[in-house]
Structures are given as structure tokens and as C-alpha cells.
Amino acid sequence: MEAIVLQILNGLDKGSAYALIALGLTLIFGTLGVVNFAHGALFMIGAFCAVTLSKILTLSHVVIDATKKDFLGNPLKVEVPYIYDFVGENAGNVIIDWAVPLSILFAIPIMVLIGFIMERGLIKHFYKRPHADQILVTFGLAIVMQEVIKYFYGANPIPTPAPEAFKGSLDFGAMLGFEANSIIYPYWRLVYFSFAAVIIGGVFAFLQFTTFGMVVRAGMADRETVGLLGINIDKRFTIMFGLAAAVAGLAGVMYTPINSPNYHMGMDFLVLSFVVVVVGGMGSLSGAVLAGFLLGILESFASMTAVLETLPGINQIIIYLVAIIVLLTRPRGLMGKAGVMEE
Amino acid sequence: MGILEVQNVNKSFGGLKALTNVNLNVEEGMIHAIIGPNGAGKSTLLNCFVGRLIPDTGAVTFDGQSLLGKKPHEINQTGVSRVFQTPEIFSDLTVLENVMIPCFAKRDGAYSLNAINSVRNEKDILEKAEQMLVDVNMADKRDMVASSMSRGDKRRLEMAMCLSQDPKLLLLDEPTAGMARADTNNTIELLAEIQEKRHITMVVIEHDMHVVFSLAQKISVLAQGTVIVEDLPDKIKGHPKVQEAYLGGAH
Amino acid sequence: MFGLRKSDSALLLIVIALTVLAPFILNPFPENSVMAQFNAGYPDLMQRLVIFGIFAIGFNILFGLTGYLSFGHAAFLGVGSYAGVWMIKLLTLNVIPAIVVSVIVAGAFSLLVGWISLRRSGIYFSILTLAFAQMSYALAYSVLTPITGGETGLQPKVGDPRILDAALEEGVTPRANLFGMFMNDSYDMVVGGWIFTFNVGYYIAAICMVLAFYLSIRIFRSPFGLMLRAVKSNQQRLNYTGIESKPYTLAAFVISGMYAGLAGGLLVAMDTQAGAERMFWTASGEVVLMTILGGAGTLIGPVLGAGFIKYFENIVSKINANILETWFSFMPDGLSDVFVGIIYPFIGKGWHLTLGILFMLVVIFLPGGLVQGGQKIAGMFKNKKDGSDSATSSASAAPAE
Numbered sequence: 001m002e003a004i005v006l007q008i009l010n011g012l013d014k015g016s017a018y019a020l021i022a023l024g025l026t027l028i029f030g031t032l033g034v035v036n037f038a039h040g041a042l043f044m045i046g047a048f049c050a051v052t053l054s055k056i057l058t059l060s061h062v063v064i065d066a067t068k069k070d071f072l073g074n075p076l077k078v079e080v081p082y083i084y085d086f087v088g089e090n091a092g093n094v095i096i097d098w099a100v101p102l103s104i105l106f107a108i109p110i111m112v113l114i115g116f117i118m119e120r121g122l123i124k125h126f127y128k129r130p131h132a133d134q135i136l137v138t139f140g141l142a143i144v145m146q147e148v149i150k151y152f153y154g155a156n157p158i159p160t161p162a163p164e165a166f167k168g169s170l171d172f173g174a175m176l177g178f179e180a181n182s183i184i185y186p187y188w189r190l191v192y193f194s195f196a197a198v199i200i201g202g203v204f205a206f207l208q209f210t211t212f213g214m215v216v217r218a219g220m221a222d223r224e225t226v227g228l229l230g231i232n233i234d235k236r237f238t239i240m241f242g243l244a245a246a247v248a249g250l251a252g253v254m255y256t257p258i259n260s261p262n263y264h265m266g267m268d269f270l271v272l273s274f275v276v277v278v279v280g281g282m283g284s285l286s287g288a289v290l291a292g293f294l295l296g297i298l299e300s301f302a303s304m305t306a307v308l309e310t311l312p313g314i315n316q317i318i319i320y321l322v323a324i325i326v327l328l329t330r331p332r333g334l335m336g337k338a339g340v341m342e343e
Numbered sequence: 344m345g346i347l348e349v350q351n352v353n354k355s356f357g358g359l360k361a362l363t364n365v366n367l368n369v370e371e372g373m374i375h376a377i378i379g380p381n382g383a384g385k386s387t388l389l390n391c392f393v394g395r396l397i398p399d400t401g402a403v404t405f406d407g408q409s410l411l412g413k414k415p416h417e418i419n420q421t422g423v424s425r426v427f428q429t430p431e432i433f434s435d436l437t438v439l440e441n442v443m444i445p446c447f448a449k450r451d452g453a454y455s456l457n458a459i460n461s462v463r464n465e466k467d468i469l470e471k472a473e474q475m476l477v478d479v480n481m482a483d484k485r486d487m488v489a490s491s492m493s494r495g496d497k498r499r500l501e502m503a504m505c506l507s508q509d510p511k512l513l514l515l516d517e518p519t520a521g522m523a524r525a526d527t528n529n530t531i532e533l534l535a536e537i538q539e540k541r542h543i544t545m546v547v548i549e550h551d552m553h554v555v556f557s558l559a560q561k562i563s564v565l566a567q568g569t570v571i572v573e574d575l576p577d578k579i580k581g582h583p584k585v586q587e588a589y590l591g592g593a594h
Numbered sequence: 595m596f597g598l599r600k601s602d603s604a605l606l607l608i609v610i611a612l613t614v615l616a617p618f619i620l621n622p623f624p625e626n627s628v629m630a631q632f633n634a635g636y637p638d639l640m641q642r643l644v645i646f647g648i649f650a651i652g653f654n655i656l657f658g659l660t661g662y663l664s665f666g667h668a669a670f671l672g673v674g675s676y677a678g679v680w681m682i683k684l685l686t687l688n689v690i691p692a693i694v695v696s697v698i699v700a701g702a703f704s705l706l707v708g709w710i711s712l713r714r715s716g717i718y719f720s721i722l723t724l725a726f727a728q729m730s731y732a733l734a735y736s737v738l739t740p741i742t743g744g745e746t747g748l749q750p751k752v753g754d755p756r757i758l759d760a761a762l763e764e765g766v767t768p769r770a771n772l773f774g775m776f777m778n779d780s781y782d783m784v785v786g787g788w789i790f791t792f793n794v795g796y797y798i799a800a801i802c803m804v805l806a807f808y809l810s811i812r813i814f815r816s817p818f819g820l821m822l823r824a825v826k827s828n829q830q831r832l833n834y835t836g837i838e839s840k841p842y843t844l845a846a847f848v849i850s851g852m853y854a855g856l857a858g859g860l861l862v863a864m865d866t867q868a869g870a871e872r873m874f875w876t877a878s879g880e881v882v883l884m885t886i887l888g889g890a891g892t893l894i895g896p897v898l899g900a901g902f903i904k905y906f907e908n909i910v911s912k913i914n915a916n917i918l919e920t921w922f923s924f925m926p927d928g929l930s931d932v933f934v935g936i937i938y939p940f941i942g943k944g945w946h947l948t949l950g951i952l953f954m955l956v957v958i959f960l961p962g963g964l965v966q967g968g969q970k971i972a973g974m975f976k977n978k979k980d981g982s983d984s985a986t987s988s989a990s991a992a993p994a995e
Contacts, residue, residue, distance in 0.1 A: 035717050125958070131717050132663045136886060137957040139879060143950030151939050151947065271728060271875060278721050313737030320725040320732075327714055327722060393834065419836035431834070433827040436820075444824050447817055448836035456845055458818035461597060465817060504835065 002173060002182040007300045009172065013189040013258060015296020016196030017043075020251035021273040022280060022288035023200060024244035030220040030283045031240045034123055035131050037138040040270025041145035042245050045114065046252025047261035048149055049107035051158050054099035057083055098163045103253045108246055115245025119238045142267065150263040162188040162257035188257050195254050199247060200289055206243075207285070216240055220283065275323040281336025291334055295319050346371040346544050347392070347512060352401030354387055361387045362398070363568045369512075369561075374538055374545045376555045379565035380589055385548045386428075388565065389516055392546075393425050394418045406511060416453050422511035424504075428520050430497035432504065434490035438481060441489050441500055442472040442507050449508045475507040479533070495526045499533070506537065513537075515547045519554050531557050556580070564588060602811050605894055609807050613800040616640055617783075617790045620905075624787030628920075631912060634905050637780055637793035638864075643904050644796070644803040645860045650884040650896030651803075651810050652853020656846050657882070658891035659819060661826035665720045665878050666707070666727025670851040672873030673730065674700035674858025676741065679748045679868045682770060686758035687750070689770050689777065689798070689863035693856065700855020701848055708847035712840055715829070727878055734870040747869030770866050772798060777864055795864045802860060803897075806853060811893055813849070822846050823891075854881075883949070887956050889963030898964050903949070910948060913941040 021043055028036045060079035068076040083092040095102065122141065126134045161167075166187040173182035207213035219226045219233050226233050252261070259265065276295055280287030301307065303315040314321075326333060349367035353360070361384045369375045377385050390396040391403060394415045403410045410418055419425075424445075433441050446468045451457065463469070476482045479499050484492065489500060498518065505513055518534070519527040531554055537543060538558075549555045555562065556576055563573040566588035572579065579585055598606060612619065621635030634640070653667055674696035681692040711722040734742040742748060750768045762768060770777045777795035784790075813819050821842045824832045829839050862868055871877070880903070888899025918937060922930035940948045960967050 122954075122958075129961075130661075132661065132720075133957055133961065135663065135665075135717070135720060136882065137954055139882075140950050140953030140957060143879075143946060143953065147944065147947035147950055148939075151944065267875075271724060274721050275725055278718060282717075313733055316732035316736050317729045320729040323725050324710065324722060327718060328710065331714060331718070414838070415833040416836050416838045419834055425834050431828060431831040433824050433831060435827040436823060440820060440823075444820065444832070444837070445835045447821070451817075453836060453838040454841040456818060456841075458816045458845070458849075459812050460817065461599070461812070461815045462817055462820055463599065463815070468817075508836065 002178050003304065005172070005176065005178075006183045006185075007304060008297050009183065009185050009189075010303075011297030011300030012193045012293065013296075014299060015293035016193050017251055017255055017269060017292075018273055018276045018296050019289045019292025020196055020199060021248055021269055022276040022292045023203060023285060024248045025273055025277050026280070026283060026285050026288040027203075027240055027244040027247075029277070030285070031216055031237050032119075032123065032127065034126060035134045035138070036123070037135055037270065038118070038142040038145060039138075039244070039248055040266035040268070040273065041142040042111065042114065042248040042266070043252040043255075043269055044146060044149065044261065044263065044266030046107050046111060046249030047160075047256050047265065048153060048252075049110055049249060050100050050103035050160055050253045050256045051153065051261055053103040053106045054096070054160055057081065057096045057099050059083075100160060100162055100253065100256055104250060107249045107253045111246040111249030112242040114249075115242035116238060118245070119241035123241065124234075142270070146263045146266060153263065155263060157260035157262040159260045160256040162191075166191055166257075192254050192258060196251070199250060203243070203247065204285070212236065212239075272319055275319055279323050279326045279333055281333030284333065284335040287333055287335030295322060298322065345369045346406055347546065348402075348404045349388075349391075350402045350404075352388070352391060352398045352403065354384075354391065354396060354398045361568055362391070365401070365565075365568070365570055367563055367570060367573070369544060369546055371544050372542050373560045374534070374547060374558050376547045376549055376559035376562045377565055378549060378552075378555055378562060382567075383565040383588075384568040385565055386516065389425075389514055389546070389548055392418075392514060393423065419448070419508075420453055423514065424506075424508055424510035424512070425514040426498075426501055426505055426516060426518055428516045430494070430501040432489050432497055432501050434488075436489060437485065438476065438487050438489055438492070438500060439469075439472055439485040442475050442503055443468050445504045445508045446471050446475075472507060475503050478506075479503045495522065495529070498522070498526075498530065502533065502537075506541070506543075509541075510543060513543050513545045515545060515549075517548055517550060519549070519551055527551065527554060530554075534558055596808065598811060599815070602815065602893070606804075606808060606811060609894070609897065610804055613644060613804060616643070616796070616800070617792055621788060621790055625789050626787060631917065632909055634908060635791055637778065637791060637796055639904070639908050640793065640796045641799050641860075641864045643901050644799045645857050645864070646881070646884065646900040646904050647897045648799075648803050648806045648860070649854055649857035649881050650888065650900040651806050652850040652857070653881045654850075654885050654890060654892075654896040655810060655813060655822075655853070656850035657885055658896070659814070659822035659826060660843050660846050662712070662715065662843060662847070663720045663882070664711075664723040664847070664850075665875060665882070666723035666725070666730075667850065667854050667881055668875070668877035669707070669727035669730040669873045670700040670704050670854035671858040671861075671877070672734065672868070672870065673703045674855030675862050675868035675872055676734075676748060677855075678859040678862030679750065679866065680741075682750050682756075682768075682862065682866055683748075683754040684757065686756055687768055687770055688758075689772050689859075692770070692862055693802075693859035696859025696862065697852050697855040700858060701852040704848050704851020704854070705844070708844050708851065712843050712847060724875060724878070727873060727875055731870055731873040731875070734873060742868075742870060744870070747867055749867045768866070770863050799860050799864070802856060806856065807893075807897065814893060818842065818845070883953050885963075886961075887952070887963050889965030892963070892965040895963050895965045902964065907945055907949070910941050911943070911945045915942075
């Protein structure tokens with residue numbers, strides 16, 4: 001029983017990332033009809049926003065501390081982050097410690113801007129081209145983005161820790177009445193899951209309760225008719241692209257403490273997220289979210305030792321396997337609508 | 344016994360009943376028109392003939408065999424060809440290639456792995472396709488890419504593709520939709536000529552009464568998913584039920 | 595010639611001439627000149643040029659003709675490679691069983707993958723193939739390590755059974771051969787300052803590529819090829835014309851899988867090793883790029899694309915900052931630094947960046963690839979000479995002609 005709860009919890013954080021990326025993919029696909037292979041790169045760029053901010057915050061200048069000596073007896077050179085000069089040492093340390101959450105503020109404008117530029121500069125010209133062309137050009141773009149990041153940040157993962165306050169783990173087992181320490185769950189993963197839930201809820205509320213969202217949903221259902229009503233759907237779609245980029249970026253920002261970001265993390269997640277979208281049902285937002293969590297949890301169950309002993313390697317392929325089965329038995333996916341991408 | 348028989352066909356989409364107990368009997372060699380107001384279920388019915396839709400209940404029999412559950416290509420292989428509302432052709436291929444494909448389908452069946460022989464050595468297919476193009480007055484366009492032709496020519500090409508298979512039954516879904524009067528008249532002539540020369544049974548779905556009454560030898564009127572009248576053209580004109588259906592008395 | 599029409603025979607002869615003379619064509623610069631770094635006439639690269647040419651020719655039979663975009667074709671190359679190495683380990687160091695079995699195993703695997711994936715079309719098909727390839731990659735890396743060698747890959751060892759061969763002498767490394775000719779044997783021809791290398795492995799691969807190219811011409815011109823193009827053009831019409839498209843697409847899928855297997859087998863014949871990274875999805879993306887860059891649906895396009903990419907990959911990756919500086923040394927200091935700084939990210943390890951940009955540019959501006967670009971340029975010259983002839987030139991620009 002403990003093991004089951006533990007695996008569900010373990011699956012939640014990866015599932016959250018899948019769900020967030022798949023949500024953005026679906027938004028873009030549903031509204032613009034574009035298959036965006038560069039969406040994983042947006043996730044990765046989001047993660048590197050966090051890396052960048054923590055680098056900026058720790059930018060230092062060298063100060064000679066005459067009171068201390070190094071082992072050669074010379075005055076000790078100490079690197080002092082510039083931020084100390086502005087807000088003092090204590091506040092500076094707090095800010096550096098909280099670099100990752102702070103990056104959210106930093107990442108939103110950057111991601112929205114990147115989204116706008118991408119849509120206006122490139123994607124716009126591909127609305128009427130075949131899906132194969134869309135896949136190919138965004139695939140090319142994804143390579144370019146990750147190579148640019150690799151050029152500036154190198155190929156190695158860059159550890160970007162969570163704030164000190166979230167370092168520990170929560171003893172879920174004790175809370176639920178199991179033995180102490182039977183189910184422990186790092187705080188940050190809990191934060192990530194809650195964060196994802198808030199973002200997902202926010203996107204759904206935005207689409208559900210605002211006029212803007214209503215038009216977008218109408219556009220997802222029947223783009224032509226909405227266009228005929230004289231509503232400028234293109235402008236809204238640009239904004240949707242920006243929104244989807246921001247969602248992917250934020251998913252990336254918050255993921256950095258869980259896995260140190262590297263330049264190819266976007267592609268790793270993208271391939272899986274596409275599978276998630278397909279399983280959930282192309283064009284279905286709730287399907288994408290549901291499938292994201294389901295597959296995340298499933299993957300975590302497949303990684304249990306007991307499972308691996310009977311089916312070695314199953315954790316590596318479970319998501320693909322599920323996707324193949326779903327596509328063959330329910331071609332529209334779990335919650336897909338009729339008429340979306342059916343040929 | 345008709346060549347195409349439809350018995351008690353029902354089809355609904357979700358809660359919407361598109362066809363209710365449709366019965367239809369198409370006699371061999373005739374041009375049979377199906378008319379009716381928008382939303383009467385004409386296209387749904389046609390789609391049931393070609394395997395695109397499967398009726399919920401009822402039977403569709405062609406030439407003695409049931410068409411239910413057959414895939415489009417299997418139905419075609421029994422001798423049913425279809426002309427679409429907007430011409431469905433192989434727009435990337437040349438006109439000649441467009442006509443050769445149905446010839447291959449007729450000769451080799453639904454599938455044959457003929458991967459080494461050159462198309463140019465298939466003399467019988469080439470001859471047949473070229474003759475077909477001569478028959479429909481398109482011989483001069485044989486090397487054009489199909490997408491570069493006018494709509495009227497595309498329609499003509501599609502017709503040639505269907506005819507090159509010598510079908511027993513030709514289904515036409517609004518063959519003159521969106522055409523100018525002159526093109527419409529050409530199409531009427533073409534169809535009349537085909538019927539005269541080849542004696543192919545045709546089922547025509549049509550809005551244009553001019554076309555219907557110039558061609559049809561029998562007419563079924565469909566309204567709200569059922570056949571309300573099936574009779575000779577002269578009897579259909581001025582039939583009270585038909586007027587009611589078209590003028591909105593049914594509402 | 596060989597049952598081909600005139601223009602195709604000409605194309606075939608050009609390809610034969612190019613492959614036979616490649617050691618000369620690819621080594622245009624004297625050995626000690628500054629330009630020698632642009633020479634590509636060494637065995638390893640030449641082998642890869644033609645082997646990836648085969649891979650792309652096969653991929654083009656699927657993607658170019660039917661329009662089904664597979665994102666997992668590297669899996670077949672990888673599976674073929676593993677099968678090839680096992681033949682070398684178990685049977686003999688002669689490459690023929692390795693190549694033949696590679697083709698068969700890749701064909702069987704692609705039959706399985708194709709049978710399932712082709713139930714869907716469009717983007718679903720792409721994702722299914724991608725899923726299969728990623729699955730193969732993950733399995734090769736983990737559970738199947740006893741068969742695949744996992745991270746270290748698979749190589750022949752001195753102690754392998756090789757039941758058809760006589761035992762090797764102590765301390766001799768196993769080398770692949772064809773009836774006693776070793777793949778890495780070469781003959782160097784020295785003419786003045788030039789060195790031209792004729793390599794056994796290269797010519798074996800080149801013969802395979804010429805045969806593969808010839809076969810692809812036959813397929814393109816056959817009724818089967820016509821049906822495949824019809825699938826791409828209008829699958830619905832094809833079904834209503836009495837043709838079942840699935841067996842055609844499946845046959846095309848398996849044929850292209852076997853081409854990938856042939857490429858995998860040849861890679862093994864040349865370097866006697868196989869690793870999971872050959873199946874990674876970037877490898878699948880690369881063959882897509884080769885085909886698009888050259889011109890999908892054209893005969894010669896994939897060969898050009900593969901050659902172009904493998905050549906530039908090699909040359910561009912070799913250039914480093916020092917070489918760049920010597921190039922721009924004629925400029926004033928500050929200016930040369932600027933130029934070096936601009937170009938530096940795109941060379942050496944930045945090859946993938948260049949590749950990505952190239953990919954985008956081709957898809958955006960030249961969807962028909964190099965072949966279309968060439969035709970456009972040829973058309974421009976033609977129109978200058980004879981302005982009234984534009985109709986024929988646009989007809990001849992149609993794909994697959």
C-alpha cells in the first residue's frame with residue numbers, strides 16, 4: 001500500500017511536466033493547427049532562464065579581505081556577489097537562495113516574447129503548409145535553439161538548487177497513518193505539483209471564463225466560422241502561442257531543481273509529450289492533462305523494483321507501449337474529438 | 344429486381360436521425376435521380392452505398408451481393424464508381440496517369456506488387472487510358488499536371504477515370520455543382536452520351552432541376568431522411584408531397 | 595539501357611561516373627596545399643557518403659513517393675547493424691552474410707513496425723514510428739545489453755566462434771573482408787602533389803549504392819511507384835478507385851526498411867561495430883533532412899542530400915578557431931576577430947547549429963530541395979534564352995520527373 005502511494009506521488013512531478021508541455025502543445029495544435037516540434041525547446045529555454053537568473057544573481061566582484069589571510073599569508077581575496085552591494089549580505093543571500101522561484105517573474109516576459117517572435121516570424125507562414133513541413137521546420141528550429149543554448153552554457157547539466165526552505169522531505173507516510181519514513185516526498189516535488197496544478201487551473205479558467213478564452217475555444221472547434229464572424233482570430237492565436245510558450249517555460253523553470261537542466265532536456269521531454277498528446281487525444285486540453293499525469297504515474301510504477309524484476313526494462317518503454325496500444329484501439333486518444341486530424 | 348436495392352436503411356448520428364427506413368430500387372440501365380431539400384439525407388445515403396458510412400440497420404444490395412461492411416475499394420471492385428461533389432483526382436499526377444490508375448485497378452485488382460516493370464511497357468493500360476482521353480475530348484491535355492486544369496476539366500477527368508473502369512453503376516454527387524450554365528449543359532450532354540453508348544446505370548444526386556429533368560428516367564424525392572415519392576419525372580413535377588417538402592409545408 | 599528511359603539512363607550513368615571517380619572528385623586539392631582540408635577523398639568519409647546515400651534513397655521511396663513521414667527509420671539501420679555484427683561474430687568475417695542478414699532482419703522488423711504504424715496516417719504515423727524507434731533505442735541501451743552490448747556497443751572479438759572461418763592467429767585483430775580483400779585495404783595513387791585513395795570497402799559500398807539507385811529508378815517508374823504517388827496525392831480517390839492503399843504503403847515501408855538495413859549492414863562491414871546511438875531519433879531526423887535537402891520525391895535528390903550533409907558535416911566539424919584565423923589573417927586585426935567571432939559558433943562542434951539552420955532554410959525557401967533549386971536556376975537561364983518556354987519548364991519541374 002505504501003509503495004503504491006509512493007509511486008503515485010513519484011509519478012506526479014514527471015506527470016506534471018508532461019501535462020504542462022502537452023497542454024501547450026495542444027493549445028498550439030488546437031488553435032493554430034500547427035504541430036510544434038520546438039515546444040520542448042521552449043521548456044528547455046525556460047529552465048535556462050532559471051540558470052541565467054541564478055548566474056546573474058551570483059555575479060561577483062573580487063574584494064580583498066585584509067582581516068583574513070590565505071595559506072600563503074597574503075590577504076584573502078573574496079568573491080562578493082554584486083547583489084550584496086545593493087541589498088546587503090543577508091537579503092542578498094535570501095534572493096540568491098530563491099533564484100528559481102524568482103525566475104518565474106524573469107521567465108514570463110522572455111517566454112512570451114520568444115513565443116510572439118516565433119509565431120509572427122516563422123509559424124505564421126506555415127499555417128497552410130502540410131503538417132510534414134510544420135514538423136520539419138519546427139524540428140530544425142528546435143535543433144537551432146538547443147545548439148544556441150549549448151554554445152552559451154556548455155553541454156553539461158547545470159545544478160540549480162531549490163531554496164533552502166524546500167530542501168527537506170515531507171513524511172507522507174506518517175501523515176497518512178503508515179509507518180514513519182515509509183513514504184517520504186521531497187518538498188520541492190510537492191511545490192512542483194501544486195505549481196503545475198495552479199497553472200493548469202489558470203489556463204482552463206482563462207479559457208472558460210474570459211471572452212478571449214471563449215473565442216479561442218470557438219476557434220479550436222471551428223476556425224473558419226469564427227473567422228467569418230469577423231473576429232480577428234489571428235491576433236488571438238499569436239497571444240495563445242505566447243501563452244503556450246510561457247506555460248512550457250514555467251514548467252521548465254520550476255523543473256530545474258528536480259533535474260539539472262542540460263541543452264537536450266527539451267527534446268527528451270518533447271518526444272514523450274507528443275506521445276502524451278496523442279494518448280490524450282489530439283486537440284483535447286483535458287485529455288492532454290489527464291494523459292500527462294496518467295503516463296507519469298504509470299512510468300513511475302513501471303520503475304518499481306518488483307515490476308522490473310518480472311519485466312526488465314519496462315520503465316524505459318512503458319509510455320511508448322501505452323501510446324501504441326491506445327493509438328491502435330482508440331485512434332482518437334482518450335478524450336479526442338471526432339474530426340481532429342483524421343485522415 | 345433492380346441492380347441496386349436499398350431496404351429499410353436507418354442511420355443516425357448521435358441523436359440525429361439522418362435516414363429513416365429508406366427504400367430505393369434502381370433499375371439496370373437507368374439514370375435514377377435522388378433529389379430533396381438541403382439536409383434531406385442525400386449525401387448520407389450515397390455514402391452508405393460506397394462504404395464510407397455503415398447503416399445502423401437495413402440492407403444495401405448491389406448486383407445480388409450485400410455492400411454492407413465492405414470497404415470502399417471492395418465496393419469499387421464490384422463495379423461501383425463514384426464522382427464527387429468537388430472533383431477528387433490525383434492532382435499531383437498527369438492527366439494520363441490519372442486515368443491509368445483506375446485501369447490498373449480494373450486489371451490487377453485491389454493490390455499487385457508490380458514494382459520492377461516500367462509503366463511505359465504496360466501497353467494495354469496505356470492504350471486504354473489514351474482511348475478514354477480521346478473519348479472525353481481530353482487527348483490534348485494528357486501530359487498536363489491535373490491540378491493545373493480548370494474545374495470543368497477536372498470534372499471531366501474524374502468522369503473519365505470512373506468510366507475507364509467500365510463500372511456497372513456510376514454514382515454522381517451533384518456533378519454540376521458550382522458550374523456555369525454552359526459547363527452544366529456540357530455535362531448533361533456528356534452523361535446522356537455515356538448512358539446512350541455504354542448503358543451504365545447511374546444514380547445522380549442533384550439540386551439543379553434543369554439537370555434532373557433533362558437526364559433522369561426515374562426520380563426519388565428524399566425529405567427529412569425518408570423517401571416520400573419515387574416515380575417517373577413527369578409524375579414528380581407538380582406532385583403535392585414534393586411541393587410540400589420543398590416549400591416548407593413539412594415544418 | 596537496362597530497361598530505363600533515356601533521361602533515367604543518363605542519370606544512372608552520371609551516378610555511376612560520380613561514384614567510380616569519387617576518389618578524384620573528392621580530392622581536388624594537392625596534399626600540401628592550404629585547401630587540402632576540403633578534401634574528402636579518404637576512405638572513411640567516402641564510405642559514409644555512399645552508405646548514407648543508400649539510406650536516403652530508401653527513405654525517399656517511402657517519404658518521397660507516399661508522403662508518409664517516418665521519424666523512426668534509424669531503428670531499421672540500427673537493427674540491421676546489430677544483425678550484421680552478430681553474423682560477423684558467429685559465422686564469418688566475410689561481409690556477405692552480414693550484409694544479407696542485415697537486410698533481412700531490418701526488413702522483418704520494418705514489416706512489424708509498418709504493419710502497426712500504417713494503421714494511422716499523418717502525424718499519428720510519424721509519432722508511432724518515433725515511438726517504436728525510441729523504444730528500440732531504450733531497449734538496446736538497457737535490457738537487451740546481452741545482445742546489443744548496451745552502452746559500449748557490439749564488436750567482434752578474437753574469441754568469437756566464427757564457425758565458417760579458420761581460427762585467427764594469436765594477437766590478430768578480426769578484420770572484415772570479402773573473400774580475402776580487407777575492407778580497409780587501400781591503394782594510394784600519387785600524381786604530382788595529389789594523393790588519390792582507392793579503397794576496397796568504398797567500392798563495395800559504391801556498387802551497392804549504384805544497385806540500390808538503379809532499383810529505386812525501377813520502382814519509381816513502375817505501376818507500383820505510380821500507386822505510391824497516388825497515395826500521396828489523394829488516398830481517398832485511390833480507395834474509391836478500387837485500390838487498397840495499405841499493402842502498397844506497407845510494401846514501400848518494408849522496402850525502405852530494407853534499404854536502411856543494407857546501409858546498416860554496410861556500416862558494419864566497414865567498421866565492424868554497432869551501437870545504440872545509431873537508432874537515436876536524431877539519426878532518424880538526419881535521414882529526413884538528407885532527403886528533404888536533396889529533394890524528396892526526386893530520384894537523385896536523396897543521394898545529393900546525403901552527400902552534401904555528410905561532406906559538410908565532416909569538413910565543417912574539422913574547421914577550428916585556428917584555421918578560421920588563418921583564413922581571415924589578411925584582414926586588419928579587429929575586423930578579422932569580428933569575422934572569426936561570427937563564424938566560430940557555426941563550425942567545429944557547432945556543426946549541428948549549422949545543420950539546424952540549413953534545415954529551416956530549406957523547408958522555408960526550398961521545399962523541393964537542391965534538385966528544385968537547380969531546376970529553378972536552370973529554368974532562369976532557359977527563360978533568358980527563350981522567354982516563351984516557361985510552360986514546359988514548369989512541367990518538367992514536377993516531382994519525380
